[in-house]
Amino acid sequence: MATAVMDTKTSDTSTPYMVAGAGLLLLVVGSYWGLAYAPRETYMGDVQRIMYVHVPTAWNAMLAFTFAFGCAIASLIRGGYRWDTRLEASMEVGVVLSTLLCIQGAIWAKPTWGVWWDWDPRLTTTAVLVLAFSGIIALRSFVDDPGRRAVWSAVAAIIAYVDVPIVYFSVKWWNSLHQMQSTPETVSKAFHWPLRINAIGILLLMWGLIALRARIAALRLERQLQPPPEAA
């Protein structure tokens, strides 16, 4: 029942580095454009510029967790460790992106509403996601047996992901109950280019990071799974 942990694609590191590098470049271009060159927004001022980074980060964070969800299902159905390493990687990257998202949200909220946290449903859901998936990452570090670790974290990831829409709606209702202000969603259409460049930039960066991180996980697993030496 031996399944290869690494295939030739993941063992080739040059592609992920190039992809990540391209992503980083795009991110720099898009951010500079949005943060420095794009015209000032009428009502909110310069603070609104953070949207050029915030919105792409949000898209990609959700994408990372959705990919993690897919990996979890694949890992349970197919067995082996190929999808487990990708699950580990995408969960970590997702947590990092979501944490950045929360920080960005706080940076936006303070000058705008005067408080660090405005209980925006999407942001609050993101905070819950950070905690949920951090917990799953912690679970992984407590389980020594790799087979069990793979199955359990896949189960936990599925359970956590299914919760996302439920958390979102519950926070949304809870907010409207207490009549909290809502975060404006629109970014003026005329300035969509830096947004898209950043989105693709972060996407590529994320892709490269997930691939590299999955490779590290695969290497660690291969070392752990060495079959016992042949009896004399």
Add this chain to the structure above:
Amino acid sequence: MLAGRNGSGKSTLLRVLATALRPDLGTARVAGLDVVHDRDEVRSRVALLDHKSQVYDVFSALENLELVARFLGDPKRDRARCMAVLEEVGLADRARGPVAEFSAGMRKRLALARVLLKAPDVALLDEPYGELDPPGFRLVDGVLDRLRRQGSTVVMATHLVDRGREHCDRALVLAAGGVEWDGAARQLPADAGIVA
């Protein structure tokens, strides 16, 4: 009979055959069935005597056996039969007290009772003589004979090579996860598995 030093893999092998452990590499077949793909079928045909007693401490011996009987779903395995099995293993007078008060030897007897109750096609016994006193040894001898007469195949891991030779037809000596010796039990050298 499985012989070998501690850590040679006897318990692991038994657990894999009982489908308690999933093999990472290779295949294992019990009664012609694959332990991974026909797992539930295998489970219904085998019984495992594990190091741990697999019983609930807060229940009595009788309650533990009745629980097994109910899950097995066979109406023939009713209370009378459970008591009869407890009688066989010498626990009839302690049938209703909580298992928490049992000694290690008594727990072993209860675990043996579980195996007898299931009446499996294949009995996988991990150190059946462990924790027992000389009357207990005779009890296990009796259980092994009973299983043989019932037509069950017995795979037994034990350090007591002499007793193993008496009861078993075939012997394997394991070392470091591999098979070191395989042959008729009668021809097993007396110090098998003790000397490296």
Add this chain to the structure above:
Amino acid sequence: MTQALVALRKDALLQWRTRGRFVAVFVFGATALLLFSFAIGPSAGALRQHAAGFLWLALMLASTLALGDSFHGEMENRALEGLVLLPASPVALYYGKALANWAQLALLGVALVPFMVVLYDAPPGGALPLIGLILLGTAGLSFPGTLYAAMTVQVRGSQTLLPLLLFPLVVPVLLAAVSATSLVMTGDPMDQLRSWTLLLVCFDLIYASLCGLLFGRVVES
């Protein structure tokens, strides 16, 4: 499924035999309620306003003890494995345990209500709706909690891991239960109780089925 009934009977009997632990968990919950009131201070208005929140927080904290405990007896002698190998259906074993845990948590919730009423001077509102909400909310804790407890009790550091995994997941349950309980206690001018109740029912149904499906993978090696 008869196996589910056998499992339920076993878990109910297990809980009955270890009922001393229930008392301990209840005392923990009551202590938590007391500590929360100290945190707020003796302002009667504030206490009354937040009573529902504190009740559910205390219940959530106490549930981690109860849920973790529910698997100790299963693992110490590998008793659960013994049943799985019979073979007993893991799904049946899950529902037996989850339902028994649900009953225990619901009982705990109901037992804590008088404590809340006294400490926070909070009128309980309708008894029947309150019990109904306690049932719905504790189901939301029990169904995923039983699955997580089965996982975490098998690894070291289980005390920390269970709440770490469970609490983010049950945020919707907390929000819904607290909001709905507040509405029951203080009045519902805009008829929002229905939506919160619906949310709880949906959460319970989704997780009761999902966790039942996945439990098999958690108890297999």
